[in-house]
Amino acid sequence: MFESLATSVFDSAEDFWTWFGDKPLKIILILVIGMATIAVLRHVVTALTERIAIGQKPRAVVERAADPVGTTTGSAPGATPVAGRKRRKNMLMTPQALADVLVASNPRVAERRAQRARTVGSVLNSTANIVIGTLMVMSILQVLGLNPAGLIAGAGVVGVALGFGAQSLVKDFISGVFLLIEDQFGVGDNVDLGAGVIGTVEAMGLRLTQVRAFDGTLWYVRNGEILRAGNRTQEWSRAVASVQVPLGTDVDAVRAALGRAVDRVKNDPELADSLLETPSVRGVDAVDQGGLTFTMHAQVRPAQQWAVARSLRVAGHSELLHAGIVARSAPVTFDESPAGDTPGVS
Template sequence: MPWPVSEQVTEQWINNAIVIVVTVLVALLVRGLLARAIRRITGMMIKDASGKRLRATEILRRAADMSDERYAARANTTASLLRNILDIVLVVIVVMTVMNVLGVPMAPLLASASIGGVAIGFGAQSLVKDYLSGIFMVSEDQFGVGDWIQINDKISGRVEEVGLRVTRLRAFSGVVWYVRNGDITQLGNSSQGTSTAIIDIPIAVGADPAPAIEIMKQVLTEMAGQEEWQQVLIAEPQVLGVDSMNAVQTKLRAIADTLANQQWGFQREALSRIRTALHVAGIEDPAVPTAADQAGA
Protein backbone atom coordinates (compact mmCIF):
# COMPACT_ATOMS: atom_id res chain seq x y z
CA MET A 1 0.00 0.00 0.00
CA PRO A 2 1.58 3.33 -1.01
CA TRP A 3 2.35 5.84 1.69
CA PRO A 4 0.15 8.85 2.05
CA VAL A 5 1.30 11.92 0.18
CA SER A 6 1.92 13.82 3.39
CA GLU A 7 4.27 11.11 4.67
CA GLN A 8 6.15 11.06 1.34
CA VAL A 9 6.56 14.82 1.43
CA THR A 10 7.75 14.66 5.03
CA GLU A 11 10.29 11.96 4.19
CA GLN A 12 11.47 13.96 1.18
CA TRP A 13 11.98 17.06 3.32
CA ILE A 14 13.87 15.03 5.92
CA ASN A 15 16.15 13.58 3.24
CA ASN A 16 16.71 17.03 1.77
CA ALA A 17 17.48 18.45 5.19
CA ILE A 18 20.00 15.68 5.83
CA VAL A 19 21.70 16.30 2.48
CA ILE A 20 21.82 20.07 3.15
CA VAL A 21 23.25 19.61 6.64
CA VAL A 22 25.86 17.14 5.37
CA THR A 23 26.78 19.52 2.54
CA VAL A 24 27.25 22.43 4.95
CA LEU A 25 29.28 20.29 7.37
CA VAL A 26 31.50 19.00 4.57
CA ALA A 27 32.02 22.57 3.32
CA LEU A 28 32.95 23.74 6.82
CA LEU A 29 35.33 20.79 7.20
CA VAL A 30 36.98 21.49 3.85
CA ARG A 31 37.27 25.16 4.70
CA GLY A 32 38.88 24.38 8.05
CA LEU A 33 41.40 21.99 6.50
CA LEU A 34 42.32 24.31 3.65
CA ALA A 35 42.51 27.35 5.94
CA ARG A 36 44.82 25.41 8.26
CA ALA A 37 46.96 24.38 5.30
CA ILE A 38 47.19 28.02 4.17
CA ARG A 39 48.25 29.09 7.68
CA ARG A 40 50.89 26.38 7.89
CA ILE A 41 52.29 27.17 4.46
CA THR A 42 52.39 30.88 5.33
CA GLY A 43 54.17 30.16 8.61
CA MET A 44 56.70 27.93 6.84
CA MET A 45 57.37 30.63 4.24
CA ILE A 46 58.00 33.27 6.92
CA LYS A 47 60.16 30.93 8.99
CA ASP A 48 62.16 29.86 5.95
CA ALA A 49 62.79 33.49 4.97
CA SER A 50 63.94 34.30 8.52
CA GLY A 51 66.31 31.35 8.55
CA LYS A 52 67.86 32.41 5.25
CA ARG A 53 68.35 35.91 6.60
CA LEU A 54 70.17 34.63 9.67
CA ARG A 55 72.55 32.60 7.53
CA ALA A 56 73.42 35.56 5.30
CA THR A 57 76.41 37.78 5.72
CA GLU A 58 76.26 40.68 8.17
CA ILE A 59 75.89 43.38 5.54
CA LEU A 60 73.17 41.51 3.65
CA ARG A 61 71.41 40.76 6.93
CA ARG A 62 71.28 44.44 7.80
CA ALA A 63 70.03 45.28 4.32
CA ALA A 64 67.31 42.62 4.63
CA ASP A 65 66.09 43.50 8.12
CA MET A 66 63.42 45.83 6.78
CA SER A 67 62.30 43.32 4.13
CA ASP A 68 61.58 40.57 6.67
CA GLU A 69 58.52 42.41 7.96
CA ARG A 70 57.56 43.20 4.38
CA TYR A 71 57.84 39.54 3.44
CA ALA A 72 55.72 38.50 6.42
CA ALA A 73 53.11 41.16 5.61
CA ARG A 74 52.95 40.08 1.98
CA ALA A 75 52.63 36.41 2.97
CA ASN A 76 49.84 37.21 5.45
CA THR A 77 48.05 39.41 2.92
CA THR A 78 48.25 36.69 0.28
CA ALA A 79 46.97 34.13 2.79
CA SER A 80 44.05 36.40 3.66
CA LEU A 81 43.26 36.80 -0.03
CA LEU A 82 43.35 33.03 -0.56
CA ARG A 83 41.01 32.50 2.40
CA ASN A 84 38.55 35.04 0.98
CA ILE A 85 38.60 33.32 -2.41
CA LEU A 86 38.14 29.97 -0.68
CA ASP A 87 35.12 31.28 1.22
CA ILE A 88 33.52 32.65 -1.94
CA VAL A 89 34.03 29.40 -3.87
CA LEU A 90 32.65 27.24 -1.04
CA VAL A 91 29.63 29.51 -0.53
CA VAL A 92 28.80 29.34 -4.25
CA ILE A 93 29.14 25.55 -4.28
CA VAL A 94 26.99 25.13 -1.16
CA VAL A 95 24.28 27.47 -2.45
CA MET A 96 24.12 25.72 -5.81
CA THR A 97 24.02 22.30 -4.13
CA VAL A 98 21.22 23.36 -1.79
CA MET A 99 19.20 24.82 -4.67
CA ASN A 100 19.67 21.62 -6.64
CA VAL A 101 18.51 19.54 -3.65
CA LEU A 102 15.43 21.72 -3.24
CA GLY A 103 14.54 21.19 -6.89
CA VAL A 104 15.21 24.70 -8.14
CA PRO A 105 15.77 24.58 -11.94
CA MET A 106 19.45 25.33 -12.48
CA ALA A 107 19.60 25.69 -16.27
CA PRO A 108 17.47 28.87 -16.52
CA LEU A 109 19.20 30.29 -13.47
CA LEU A 110 22.66 29.66 -14.91
CA ALA A 111 21.61 31.13 -18.26
CA SER A 112 20.25 34.24 -16.57
CA ALA A 113 23.36 34.51 -14.42
CA SER A 114 25.56 34.24 -17.50
CA ILE A 115 23.68 36.99 -19.31
CA GLY A 116 23.65 39.16 -16.20
CA GLY A 117 27.32 38.45 -15.60
CA VAL A 118 28.20 39.59 -19.11
CA ALA A 119 26.17 42.78 -18.67
CA ILE A 120 27.69 43.50 -15.27
CA GLY A 121 31.13 42.68 -16.62
CA PHE A 122 30.84 45.29 -19.37
CA GLY A 123 29.59 47.84 -16.86
CA ALA A 124 32.23 47.09 -14.23
CA GLN A 125 35.36 46.67 -16.32
CA SER A 126 37.20 49.40 -14.46
CA LEU A 127 36.24 47.87 -11.10
CA VAL A 128 37.47 44.43 -12.17
CA LYS A 129 40.65 46.05 -13.49
CA ASP A 130 41.22 47.78 -10.15
CA TYR A 131 40.83 44.54 -8.19
CA LEU A 132 43.02 42.49 -10.53
CA SER A 133 45.71 45.15 -10.43
CA GLY A 134 45.49 45.24 -6.63
CA ILE A 135 45.85 41.46 -6.39
CA PHE A 136 48.95 41.48 -8.59
CA MET A 137 50.50 44.42 -6.73
CA VAL A 138 50.01 42.69 -3.38
CA SER A 139 51.22 39.28 -4.57
CA GLU A 140 54.26 40.76 -6.36
CA ASP A 141 55.09 43.07 -3.42
CA GLN A 142 55.48 46.09 -5.66
CA PHE A 143 55.11 48.37 -2.61
CA GLY A 144 53.86 48.27 0.96
CA VAL A 145 52.72 50.51 3.78
CA GLY A 146 55.46 52.99 4.67
CA ASP A 147 57.13 52.95 1.25
CA TRP A 148 57.85 56.18 -0.59
CA ILE A 149 56.59 55.76 -4.15
CA GLN A 150 55.95 57.77 -7.29
CA ILE A 151 52.96 56.93 -9.47
CA ASN A 152 52.77 57.70 -13.19
CA ASP A 153 55.50 60.36 -12.79
CA LYS A 154 52.85 62.65 -11.30
CA ILE A 155 52.04 61.69 -7.70
CA SER A 156 54.61 60.87 -5.05
CA GLY A 157 54.17 60.19 -1.36
CA ARG A 158 54.38 57.71 1.48
CA VAL A 159 51.96 54.77 1.30
CA GLU A 160 49.46 54.74 4.18
CA GLU A 161 47.13 51.96 3.05
CA VAL A 162 47.19 49.30 0.34
CA GLY A 163 43.80 47.96 -0.71
CA LEU A 164 42.72 45.67 -3.51
CA ARG A 165 40.87 48.57 -5.21
CA VAL A 166 42.46 51.80 -3.97
CA THR A 167 45.89 52.78 -2.67
CA ARG A 168 46.16 55.71 -0.26
CA LEU A 169 49.34 57.75 0.03
CA ARG A 170 50.31 61.03 1.68
CA ALA A 171 52.46 63.56 -0.17
CA PHE A 172 55.28 65.47 1.47
CA SER A 173 52.99 68.52 1.66
CA GLY A 174 50.44 66.52 3.67
CA VAL A 175 47.93 66.01 0.86
CA VAL A 176 46.31 62.56 0.92
CA TRP A 177 45.93 60.91 -2.49
CA TYR A 178 43.56 58.04 -3.30
CA VAL A 179 44.69 56.25 -6.44
CA ARG A 180 42.74 53.47 -8.13
CA ASN A 181 45.00 50.49 -8.66
CA GLY A 182 43.83 50.09 -12.23
CA ASP A 183 45.11 53.58 -13.05
CA ILE A 184 48.68 52.78 -11.94
CA THR A 185 50.68 52.21 -15.11
CA GLN A 186 54.12 53.35 -13.89
CA LEU A 187 55.38 53.00 -10.36
CA GLY A 188 58.72 53.87 -8.79
CA ASN A 189 59.59 52.64 -5.29
CA SER A 190 62.50 54.24 -3.45
CA SER A 191 62.02 52.15 -0.29
CA GLN A 192 62.94 48.69 -1.53
CA GLY A 193 66.40 47.23 -1.18
CA THR A 194 68.96 49.97 -0.60
CA SER A 195 69.35 53.70 -1.14
CA THR A 196 72.36 55.80 -2.08
CA ALA A 197 73.44 58.98 -0.36
CA ILE A 198 75.04 61.39 -2.86
CA ILE A 199 77.36 63.94 -1.25
CA ASP A 200 78.29 66.79 -3.62
CA ILE A 201 80.83 69.32 -2.33
CA PRO A 202 81.60 72.47 -4.36
CA ILE A 203 84.98 74.20 -4.04
CA ALA A 204 86.49 77.16 -5.85
CA VAL A 205 87.50 76.36 -9.40
CA GLY A 206 91.09 77.47 -8.68
CA ALA A 207 91.46 75.37 -5.52
CA ASP A 208 93.47 72.14 -5.53
CA PRO A 209 90.93 69.27 -5.30
CA ALA A 210 93.43 66.76 -3.82
CA PRO A 211 93.38 68.15 -0.22
CA ALA A 212 89.59 68.45 -0.35
CA ILE A 213 89.26 64.86 -1.51
CA GLU A 214 91.51 63.71 1.32
CA ILE A 215 89.41 65.61 3.87
CA MET A 216 86.24 64.03 2.46
CA LYS A 217 87.77 60.57 2.85
CA GLN A 218 88.78 61.28 6.45
CA VAL A 219 85.36 62.62 7.43
CA LEU A 220 83.44 59.78 5.79
CA THR A 221 85.75 57.14 7.26
CA GLU A 222 85.23 58.64 10.71
CA MET A 223 81.46 58.61 10.25
CA ALA A 224 81.48 55.00 9.01
CA GLY A 225 83.25 53.96 12.22
CA GLN A 226 80.60 55.46 14.50
CA GLU A 227 77.91 53.13 15.83
CA GLU A 228 75.12 55.56 14.91
CA TRP A 229 75.94 55.32 11.23
CA GLN A 230 76.96 51.66 11.26
CA GLN A 231 73.26 50.90 11.72
CA VAL A 232 72.54 52.82 8.53
CA LEU A 233 75.44 52.10 6.17
CA ILE A 234 75.68 48.77 4.38
CA ALA A 235 79.02 49.52 2.70
CA GLU A 236 81.96 51.85 3.17
CA PRO A 237 81.43 55.33 1.64
CA GLN A 238 83.37 56.01 -1.55
CA VAL A 239 84.85 59.33 -2.65
CA LEU A 240 84.61 59.42 -6.43
CA GLY A 241 86.60 62.63 -6.86
CA VAL A 242 85.88 65.47 -9.29
CA ASP A 243 82.42 65.13 -10.77
CA SER A 244 82.12 68.33 -12.82
CA MET A 245 83.63 71.78 -13.36
CA ASN A 246 82.52 75.17 -14.59
CA ALA A 247 83.80 78.75 -14.55
CA VAL A 248 82.92 79.18 -10.87
CA GLN A 249 83.32 75.87 -9.06
CA THR A 250 84.65 72.35 -9.04
CA LYS A 251 82.19 69.78 -7.72
CA LEU A 252 83.48 66.79 -5.78
CA ARG A 253 81.28 63.76 -5.26
CA ALA A 254 81.10 60.89 -2.76
CA ILE A 255 78.48 58.17 -2.41
CA ALA A 256 77.37 55.84 0.37
CA ASP A 257 74.97 52.90 0.21
CA THR A 258 72.45 52.87 3.06
CA LEU A 259 69.35 51.02 4.12
CA ALA A 260 66.24 52.01 2.19
CA ASN A 261 65.14 55.61 2.82
CA GLN A 262 67.99 56.17 5.32
CA GLN A 263 70.25 58.15 2.98
CA TRP A 264 68.93 61.62 3.82
CA GLY A 265 70.15 61.77 7.41
CA PHE A 266 73.62 60.49 6.53
CA GLN A 267 73.82 62.83 3.55
CA ARG A 268 72.93 65.94 5.59
CA GLU A 269 75.38 65.08 8.37
CA ALA A 270 78.18 64.32 5.92
CA LEU A 271 77.65 67.60 4.08
CA SER A 272 77.77 69.55 7.34
CA ARG A 273 80.92 67.84 8.62
CA ILE A 274 82.79 68.05 5.32
CA ARG A 275 81.88 71.71 4.84
CA THR A 276 83.15 72.52 8.35
CA ALA A 277 86.37 70.54 7.82
CA LEU A 278 87.05 72.30 4.52
CA HIS A 279 86.49 75.70 6.14
CA VAL A 280 88.95 74.84 8.93
CA ALA A 281 91.50 73.72 6.35
CA GLY A 282 91.15 77.04 4.51
CA ILE A 283 89.89 75.53 1.25
CA GLU A 284 88.07 78.23 -0.69
CA ASP A 285 84.36 78.20 -1.35
CA PRO A 286 83.10 78.85 -4.88
CA ALA A 287 82.83 82.53 -5.76
CA VAL A 288 79.30 83.86 -5.75
CA PRO A 289 78.54 85.20 -9.24
CA THR A 290 77.54 88.86 -9.31
CA ALA A 291 74.62 90.32 -11.19
CA ALA A 292 77.02 91.58 -13.86
CA ASP A 293 78.48 88.06 -14.28
CA GLN A 294 75.02 86.58 -14.61
CA ALA A 295 74.03 89.28 -17.12
CA GLY A 296 77.18 88.62 -19.11
CA ALA A 297 76.47 84.90 -19.08
Protein backbone atom coordinates in the same frame (compact mmCIF):
# COMPACT_ATOMS: atom_id res chain seq x y z
CA MET B 1 -15.42 40.89 24.32
CA PHE B 2 -12.18 40.22 26.17
CA GLU B 3 -11.88 36.89 24.46
CA SER B 4 -12.24 38.45 21.03
CA LEU B 5 -9.70 41.17 21.94
CA ALA B 6 -7.23 38.58 23.20
CA THR B 7 -7.74 36.51 20.08
CA SER B 8 -7.14 39.59 17.90
CA VAL B 9 -3.94 40.48 19.78
CA PHE B 10 -2.75 36.89 19.58
CA ASP B 11 -3.46 36.75 15.87
CA SER B 12 -1.66 40.08 15.35
CA ALA B 13 1.35 38.87 17.30
CA GLU B 14 1.39 35.61 15.39
CA ASP B 15 1.16 37.48 12.08
CA PHE B 16 4.01 39.79 13.15
CA TRP B 17 6.31 36.93 14.12
CA THR B 18 5.38 35.09 10.96
CA TRP B 19 6.31 38.18 8.93
CA PHE B 20 9.41 38.93 11.01
CA GLY B 21 10.62 35.35 10.87
CA ASP B 22 10.48 35.34 7.09
CA LYS B 23 12.48 38.12 5.41
CA PRO B 24 13.55 40.57 8.17
CA LEU B 25 15.03 37.86 10.38
CA LYS B 26 16.91 36.33 7.44
CA ILE B 27 18.31 39.72 6.46
CA ILE B 28 19.40 40.43 10.04
CA LEU B 29 21.06 37.01 10.26
CA ILE B 30 22.88 37.61 6.96
CA LEU B 31 24.16 40.98 8.17
CA VAL B 32 25.21 39.66 11.60
CA ILE B 33 26.92 36.54 10.24
CA GLY B 34 28.62 38.50 7.46
CA MET B 35 29.95 41.23 9.77
CA ALA B 36 31.07 38.65 12.32
CA THR B 37 32.86 36.69 9.59
CA ILE B 38 34.62 39.83 8.36
CA ALA B 39 35.70 40.73 11.90
CA VAL B 40 37.03 37.23 12.59
CA LEU B 41 38.88 37.00 9.27
CA ARG B 42 40.45 40.45 9.72
CA HIS B 43 41.57 39.54 13.24
CA VAL B 44 43.06 36.22 12.12
CA VAL B 45 44.80 37.71 9.07
CA THR B 46 46.20 40.63 11.07
CA ALA B 47 47.45 38.35 13.85
CA LEU B 48 49.11 35.94 11.42
CA THR B 49 50.75 38.64 9.31
CA GLU B 50 52.07 40.48 12.37
CA ARG B 51 53.40 37.23 13.76
CA ILE B 52 55.20 36.59 10.48
CA ALA B 53 56.40 40.20 10.34
CA ILE B 54 57.84 40.49 13.84
CA GLY B 55 58.14 36.87 14.96
CA GLN B 56 61.66 35.42 15.11
CA LYS B 57 62.86 31.95 15.86
CA PRO B 58 64.91 31.51 19.05
CA ARG B 59 68.64 31.80 18.54
CA ALA B 60 69.16 28.15 19.43
CA VAL B 61 66.76 27.11 16.69
CA VAL B 62 68.60 29.27 14.14
CA GLU B 63 71.95 27.83 15.25
CA ARG B 64 70.63 24.29 14.92
CA ALA B 65 69.28 25.15 11.47
CA ALA B 66 72.63 26.62 10.44
CA ASP B 67 74.51 23.50 11.66
CA PRO B 68 72.04 20.62 11.31
CA VAL B 69 74.74 17.98 11.78
CA GLY B 70 76.16 19.49 14.93
CA THR B 71 74.64 16.84 17.16
CA THR B 72 76.18 14.00 15.20
CA THR B 73 79.73 15.25 14.57
CA GLY B 74 80.86 13.81 17.85
CA SER B 75 79.56 10.30 17.22
CA ALA B 76 81.65 7.43 18.39
CA PRO B 77 83.85 5.57 15.88
CA GLY B 78 81.64 2.54 16.15
CA ALA B 79 78.45 4.32 15.19
CA THR B 80 75.99 2.21 13.28
CA PRO B 81 75.12 2.84 9.63
CA VAL B 82 71.69 3.98 10.81
CA ALA B 83 73.31 6.88 12.62
CA GLY B 84 75.19 7.75 9.43
CA ARG B 85 71.96 7.75 7.46
CA LYS B 86 70.35 10.01 10.07
CA ARG B 87 73.34 12.35 9.83
CA ARG B 88 73.02 12.56 6.05
CA LYS B 89 69.28 13.07 6.36
CA ASN B 90 69.78 15.95 8.81
CA MET B 91 72.06 17.69 6.32
CA LEU B 92 69.00 18.44 4.14
CA MET B 93 67.67 21.76 5.43
CA THR B 94 63.97 22.39 5.33
CA PRO B 95 62.73 25.58 3.63
CA GLN B 96 61.86 27.09 7.00
CA ALA B 97 65.32 26.32 8.39
CA LEU B 98 66.92 27.88 5.32
CA ALA B 99 64.76 30.98 5.74
CA ASP B 100 65.83 31.23 9.40
CA VAL B 101 69.51 31.08 8.41
CA LEU B 102 69.02 33.79 5.78
CA VAL B 103 67.24 36.03 8.30
CA ALA B 104 70.01 35.51 10.85
CA SER B 105 72.77 36.29 8.34
CA ASN B 106 71.07 39.22 6.59
CA PRO B 107 68.76 41.58 8.52
CA ARG B 108 67.47 43.02 5.24
CA VAL B 109 65.74 39.70 4.56
CA ALA B 110 63.80 40.04 7.81
CA GLU B 111 62.83 43.63 7.02
CA ARG B 112 61.63 42.75 3.54
CA ARG B 113 59.73 39.74 4.88
CA ALA B 114 57.99 41.98 7.40
CA GLN B 115 57.01 44.47 4.68
CA ARG B 116 55.75 41.71 2.41
CA ALA B 117 53.77 40.09 5.24
CA ARG B 118 52.02 43.35 6.08
CA THR B 119 51.30 43.98 2.42
CA VAL B 120 49.75 40.53 2.03
CA GLY B 121 47.72 41.12 5.18
CA SER B 122 46.42 44.42 3.83
CA VAL B 123 45.41 42.80 0.53
CA LEU B 124 43.77 39.84 2.24
CA ASN B 125 41.73 42.12 4.51
CA SER B 126 40.61 44.14 1.51
CA THR B 127 39.72 40.98 -0.40
CA ALA B 128 37.75 39.59 2.53
CA ASN B 129 35.72 42.80 2.78
CA ILE B 130 34.91 42.79 -0.94
CA VAL B 131 34.07 39.08 -1.24
CA ILE B 132 31.98 38.79 1.92
CA GLY B 133 30.29 42.14 1.30
CA THR B 134 29.32 41.04 -2.21
CA LEU B 135 27.95 37.73 -0.91
CA MET B 136 25.92 39.58 1.71
CA VAL B 137 24.35 41.90 -0.88
CA MET B 138 23.56 39.02 -3.23
CA SER B 139 22.00 37.00 -0.40
CA ILE B 140 19.85 39.93 0.74
CA LEU B 141 18.62 40.52 -2.80
CA GLN B 142 17.68 36.86 -3.10
CA VAL B 143 15.79 37.00 0.21
CA LEU B 144 13.85 39.98 -1.12
CA GLY B 145 12.96 37.94 -4.19
CA LEU B 146 15.13 39.94 -6.56
CA ASN B 147 17.47 38.40 -9.11
CA PRO B 148 20.73 40.43 -9.12
CA ALA B 149 21.72 39.17 -12.56
CA GLY B 150 18.30 39.99 -13.94
CA LEU B 151 18.39 43.47 -12.44
CA ILE B 152 21.74 44.23 -14.04
CA ALA B 153 20.76 42.72 -17.38
CA GLY B 154 17.46 44.59 -17.46
CA ALA B 155 18.89 47.93 -16.48
CA GLY B 156 19.74 48.87 -20.06
CA VAL B 157 22.03 51.86 -20.09
CA VAL B 158 22.83 51.35 -16.41
CA GLY B 159 23.93 47.81 -17.18
CA VAL B 160 26.28 49.05 -19.91
CA ALA B 161 27.74 51.64 -17.53
CA LEU B 162 28.21 48.97 -14.88
CA GLY B 163 29.92 46.81 -17.49
CA PHE B 164 32.46 49.53 -18.27
CA GLY B 165 32.93 50.15 -14.57
CA ALA B 166 33.47 46.44 -13.95
CA GLN B 167 36.05 46.38 -16.74
CA SER B 168 38.02 49.12 -15.00
CA LEU B 169 37.57 47.34 -11.68
CA VAL B 170 38.91 44.07 -13.09
CA LYS B 171 41.90 45.95 -14.50
CA ASP B 172 42.65 47.40 -11.06
CA PHE B 173 42.31 43.99 -9.40
CA ILE B 174 44.58 42.24 -11.89
CA SER B 175 47.18 45.01 -11.56
CA GLY B 176 46.97 44.71 -7.77
CA VAL B 177 47.59 40.95 -7.96
CA PHE B 178 50.68 41.43 -10.14
CA LEU B 179 51.99 44.20 -7.86
CA LEU B 180 51.78 41.74 -4.99
CA ILE B 181 53.19 38.72 -6.83
CA GLU B 182 56.10 40.65 -8.33
CA ASP B 183 56.81 42.39 -5.02
CA GLN B 184 57.30 45.75 -6.73
CA PHE B 185 56.66 47.56 -3.43
CA GLY B 186 55.01 46.91 -0.12
CA VAL B 187 53.70 48.58 3.00
CA GLY B 188 56.43 50.81 4.44
CA ASP B 189 58.29 51.38 1.16
CA ASN B 190 59.02 54.90 -0.04
CA VAL B 191 57.86 55.02 -3.65
CA ASP B 192 57.43 57.31 -6.65
CA LEU B 193 54.33 56.31 -8.62
CA GLY B 194 54.47 59.20 -11.07
CA ALA B 195 52.19 62.23 -11.45
CA GLY B 196 53.67 63.71 -8.26
CA VAL B 197 52.71 60.77 -6.04
CA ILE B 198 55.79 60.37 -3.84
CA GLY B 199 55.70 59.06 -0.29
CA THR B 200 55.43 56.03 1.96
CA VAL B 201 53.02 53.20 1.22
CA GLU B 202 50.56 52.93 4.11
CA ALA B 203 48.17 50.31 2.74
CA MET B 204 47.75 48.12 -0.32
CA GLY B 205 44.56 46.61 -1.62
CA LEU B 206 43.60 44.82 -4.78
CA ARG B 207 42.07 48.03 -6.14
CA LEU B 208 43.81 50.94 -4.38
CA THR B 209 47.24 51.78 -3.01
CA GLN B 210 47.48 54.44 -0.30
CA VAL B 211 50.63 56.59 -0.30
CA ARG B 212 51.36 59.16 2.44
CA ALA B 213 53.39 62.14 1.20
CA PHE B 214 55.86 63.95 3.45
CA ASP B 215 53.50 66.93 3.82
CA GLY B 216 50.81 64.60 5.16
CA THR B 217 48.77 64.23 1.97
CA LEU B 218 47.30 60.75 1.63
CA TRP B 219 47.17 59.72 -2.03
CA TYR B 220 44.73 57.07 -3.23
CA VAL B 221 46.11 55.52 -6.41
CA ARG B 222 44.21 52.98 -8.49
CA ASN B 223 46.44 50.00 -9.19
CA GLY B 224 45.38 49.94 -12.83
CA GLU B 225 46.67 53.51 -13.27
CA ILE B 226 50.20 52.73 -12.03
CA LEU B 227 52.30 52.76 -15.19
CA ARG B 228 55.66 52.93 -13.42
CA ALA B 229 56.78 52.53 -9.85
CA GLY B 230 60.07 53.67 -8.35
CA ASN B 231 60.88 51.96 -5.05
CA ARG B 232 63.42 53.89 -2.97
CA THR B 233 63.60 51.45 -0.05
CA GLN B 234 63.75 47.95 -1.48
CA GLU B 235 66.59 45.78 -0.16
CA TRP B 236 69.12 48.66 0.03
CA SER B 237 69.51 52.33 -0.79
CA ARG B 238 72.33 54.72 -1.64
CA ALA B 239 73.00 57.99 0.10
CA VAL B 240 74.21 60.58 -2.42
CA ALA B 241 75.52 64.02 -1.39
CA SER B 242 76.81 66.33 -4.14
CA VAL B 243 78.93 69.38 -3.25
CA GLN B 244 80.06 72.18 -5.57
CA VAL B 245 83.21 74.23 -5.06
CA PRO B 246 84.52 77.23 -7.05
CA LEU B 247 86.44 76.82 -10.29
CA GLY B 248 90.20 76.72 -9.87
CA THR B 249 90.06 74.87 -6.55
CA ASP B 250 92.78 72.27 -5.96
CA VAL B 251 91.08 68.94 -6.74
CA ASP B 252 93.42 66.94 -4.50
CA ALA B 253 92.75 69.26 -1.57
CA VAL B 254 89.00 68.92 -2.04
CA ARG B 255 89.21 65.13 -2.23
CA ALA B 256 91.34 65.08 0.93
CA ALA B 257 88.86 67.27 2.81
CA LEU B 258 85.87 65.22 1.65
CA GLY B 259 87.80 62.06 2.53
CA ARG B 260 88.05 63.28 6.11
CA ALA B 261 84.32 64.07 5.97
CA VAL B 262 83.33 60.54 4.96
CA ASP B 263 85.61 59.17 7.67
CA ARG B 264 83.71 61.25 10.22
CA VAL B 265 80.42 59.81 8.99
CA LYS B 266 81.84 56.28 8.97
CA ASN B 267 82.96 56.61 12.60
CA ASP B 268 79.68 58.18 13.77
CA PRO B 269 78.15 55.63 16.20
CA GLU B 270 74.63 56.86 15.45
CA LEU B 271 75.03 55.88 11.80
CA ALA B 272 76.92 52.63 12.31
CA ASP B 273 73.82 50.47 11.84
CA SER B 274 72.72 52.40 8.76
CA LEU B 275 75.85 51.90 6.66
CA LEU B 276 76.29 48.81 4.50
CA GLU B 277 79.62 49.97 3.05
CA THR B 278 82.30 52.53 3.79
CA PRO B 279 81.36 55.96 2.38
CA SER B 280 83.56 57.13 -0.47
CA VAL B 281 84.26 60.18 -2.63
CA ARG B 282 84.07 60.15 -6.40
CA GLY B 283 86.14 62.39 -8.62
CA VAL B 284 84.91 65.50 -10.41
CA ASP B 285 81.42 64.64 -11.68
CA ALA B 286 80.68 67.92 -13.45
CA VAL B 287 82.33 71.19 -14.45
CA ASP B 288 80.16 74.22 -15.23
CA GLN B 289 79.98 77.95 -14.57
CA GLY B 290 79.05 77.27 -10.96
CA GLY B 291 82.23 75.34 -10.24
CA LEU B 292 83.39 71.75 -9.73
CA THR B 293 80.92 69.14 -8.49
CA PHE B 294 82.07 66.31 -6.23
CA THR B 295 79.89 63.47 -4.94
CA MET B 296 80.04 61.54 -1.69
CA HIS B 297 78.03 58.32 -1.55
CA ALA B 298 77.47 55.16 0.48
CA GLN B 299 75.28 52.08 0.29
CA VAL B 300 72.93 52.10 3.28
CA ARG B 301 70.03 50.22 4.76
CA PRO B 302 66.57 50.90 3.26
CA ALA B 303 65.10 54.33 4.08
CA GLN B 304 68.35 55.50 5.72
CA GLN B 305 69.78 57.31 2.68
CA TRP B 306 68.34 60.70 3.61
CA ALA B 307 69.79 60.80 7.12
CA VAL B 308 73.20 59.60 5.91
CA ALA B 309 73.20 62.09 3.00
CA ARG B 310 72.48 64.97 5.39
CA SER B 311 75.34 63.87 7.61
CA LEU B 312 77.66 63.70 4.61
CA ARG B 313 76.71 67.25 3.59
CA VAL B 314 77.25 68.63 7.08
CA ALA B 315 80.61 66.87 7.46
CA GLY B 316 81.71 67.92 3.96
CA HIS B 317 80.80 71.55 4.58
CA SER B 318 82.65 71.55 7.88
CA GLU B 319 85.82 70.02 6.44
CA LEU B 320 85.86 72.37 3.44
CA LEU B 321 85.58 75.36 5.74
CA HIS B 322 88.25 74.00 8.07
CA ALA B 323 90.65 73.45 5.15
CA GLY B 324 90.09 76.98 3.88
CA ILE B 325 88.85 75.72 0.52
CA VAL B 326 85.63 77.65 0.94
CA ALA B 327 85.50 81.02 2.66
CA ARG B 328 82.89 81.61 5.33
CA SER B 329 81.69 84.69 3.47
CA ALA B 330 81.09 82.57 0.37
CA PRO B 331 79.50 79.35 1.59
CA VAL B 332 79.61 76.19 -0.47
CA THR B 333 76.64 75.42 -2.73
CA PHE B 334 75.00 72.00 -2.58
CA ASP B 335 73.23 70.45 -5.56
CA GLU B 336 70.04 68.47 -5.12
CA SER B 337 70.59 65.25 -7.01
CA PRO B 338 67.48 63.35 -8.19
CA ALA B 339 68.97 60.20 -6.70
CA GLY B 340 69.87 61.89 -3.47
CA ASP B 341 68.05 63.47 -0.62
CA THR B 342 64.37 64.08 -0.09
CA PRO B 343 64.23 67.04 2.32
CA GLY B 344 62.82 66.22 5.71
CA VAL B 345 62.53 62.44 5.21
CA SER B 346 64.39 60.29 7.66
